[in-house]
Amino acid sequence: MSSQDRLQVGVIFGGRSGEHDVSLMSARSVLDALDRQKYTIIEIVIDPEGGWWAGEHVLEMLANHQTQALQPVTILPDPTRPGLYRLQDSMPVGLLSRLDVVFPVLHGTFGEDGTLQGLLELADIAYVGAGVLASSLGMDKGVFKEVMRAHNIPVLESRVFLRSEIEHGLEHVIAQAETIAPYPLFVKPANLGSSVGITKCRTRSDLSEGLYEASRYDRRVLVERGINGREIEVSVLGNDQPQASIPGEIIPAGDFYSYEAKYLDEHSRLLIPAPLTPEQQAEVQKIAVEAYLAIDGAGMARVDFLLDKDTGSLYLNEVNTIPGFTKISMYPKLWEASGLPYPQLVDRLIELALERKQDRNRTERHYRRQDNYGA
Numbered sequence: 327m328s329s330q331d332r333l334q335v336g337v338i339f340g341g342r343s344g345e346h347d348v349s350l351m352s353a354r355s356v357l358d359a360l361d362r363q364k365y366t367i368i369e370i371v372i373d374p375e376g377g378w379w380a381g382e383h384v385l386e387m388l389a390n391h392q393t394q395a396l397q398p399v400t401i402l403p404d405p406t407r408p409g410l411y412r413l414q415d416s417m418p419v420g421l422l423s424r425l426d427v428v429f430p431v432l433h434g435t436f437g438e439d440g441t442l443q444g445l446l447e448l449a450d451i452a453y454v455g456a457g458v459l460a461s462s463l464g465m466d467k468g469v470f471k472e473v474m475r476a477h478n479i480p481v482l483e484s485r486v487f488l489r490s491e492i493e494h495g496l497e498h499v500i501a502q503a504e505t506i507a508p509y510p511l512f513v514k515p516a517n518l519g520s521s522v523g524i525t526k527c528r529t530r531s532d533l534s535e536g537l538y539e540a541s542r543y544d545r546r547v548l549v550e551r552g553i554n555g556r557e558i559e560v561s562v563l564g565n566d567q568p569q570a571s572i573p574g575e576i577i578p579a580g581d582f583y584s585y586e587a588k589y590l591d592e593h594s595r596l597l598i599p600a601p602l603t604p605e606q607q608a609e610v611q612k613i614a615v616e617a618y619l620a621i622d623g624a625g626m627a628r629v630d631f632l633l634d635k636d637t638g639s640l641y642l643n644e645v646n647t648i649p650g651f652t653k654i655s656m657y658p659k660l661w662e663a664s665g666l667p668y669p670q671l672v673d674r675l676i677e678l679a680l681e682r683k684q685d686r687n688r689t690e691r692h693y694r695r696q697d698n699y700g701a
């Protein structure tokens with residue numbers, strides 16, 4: 327098979343979010359696993375400022391600080407000009423490569439939240455993972471929980487406050503927050519990950535500090551009942567008929583699964599499978615699939631739960647549409663333990679992306695005009 331006949335897969339990583347470096351680690355594993363007999367890989371990095379760059383072996387060039395060898399590139403929002411374009415003096419000057427499918431390995435804002443997915447929709451390029459709606463619902467912890475409640479999926483009591491309310495009426499916000507539940511309360515930026523900006527509040531003064539801290543990172547802040555919970559996670563894979571893996575459990579190093587516990591402390595542990603009763607395991611898998619369908623998930627998602635240690639009640643906490651993807655990350659490890667090794671998982675995600683694109687192509691766009699301008 328010539329390189330032109332192979333499927334051209336653009337792997338995009340890095341990005342403008344705080345999870346830039348985590349994304350590079352996930353991308354390393356994805357790039358290692360993609361079968362070069364089957365795919366021609368185009369590596370694309372988005373730098374922390376949002377610039378797009380491509381080249382041969384981008385990750386290695388980044389590791390060796392050879393960034394001068396990278397070329398500026400862009401994807402146009404124009405479906406009649408699909409693919410990756412070279413930029414010169416900030417102008418697109420020609421097609422660098424066709425893109426049959428894009429694998430966004432970007433965590434957090436501008437990668438996992440539906441914005442990149444929107445660009446790929448406009449460009450009419452197939453891509454791995456959730457579409458615009460599921461991506462943005464998975465990102466916003468506030469609206470996400472409302473959708474779960476509408477589907478009778480158990481979530482902890484919570485409320486969203488705006489930064490402007492916190493800045494102009496802190497007393498009122500605190501009074502309202504205290505009606506959610508007794509302390510401890512968790513305060514979180516609505517649209518962020520990696521536990522950045524999250525505070526466990528045991529007192530009113532913690533709460534007022536936590537509200538300010540979270541509002542540094544988002545204009546929407548979630549306050550939620552805090553529990554003493556076990557962290558149960560399950561991997562979901564598929565489009566219209568998603569499947570759930572066996573669940574796993576995280577034993578965080580600290581008081582909760584904070585940024586430090588996630589990335590800095592080596593003492594957080596993964597238990598695969600999670601020590602659950604068969605009934606609990608079935609419940610976790612059933613709710614995970616329901617939640618995935620409720621947000622119109624596609625491709626993949628990791629669905630995270632909190633299991634109350636005191637009462638045994640299970641609560642859905644969040645859905646991550648681009649979960650950590652290193653070989654030792656929970657998402658692929660749960661599939662491995664369920665009988666799907668990492669390289670086959672990556673193949674399956676690409677197939678699902680192409681299937682979803684085909685399905686989307688069947689949708690009639692009645693408003694489409696027949697005339698092309700300026701051609």
Ligand SMILES: Nc1ncnc2c1ncn2[C@@H]1O[C@H](COP(=O)(O)OP(=O)(O)O)[C@@H](O)[C@H]1O
Nearest residue numbers: 482512518519520521522550551552553582583
């Ligand atoms: N309501 C809660 N009760 C108990 N612990 C919580 C609660 N909300 C969050 N946590 C703890 O904080 C961690 C991060 O919160 P999470 O909502 O998952 O945000 P992120 O998107 O940053 O991972 C969780 O894994 C858990 O350890």
Ligand SMILES: [Mg+2]
Nearest residue numbers: 520521630644
């Ligand atoms: Mg989380």
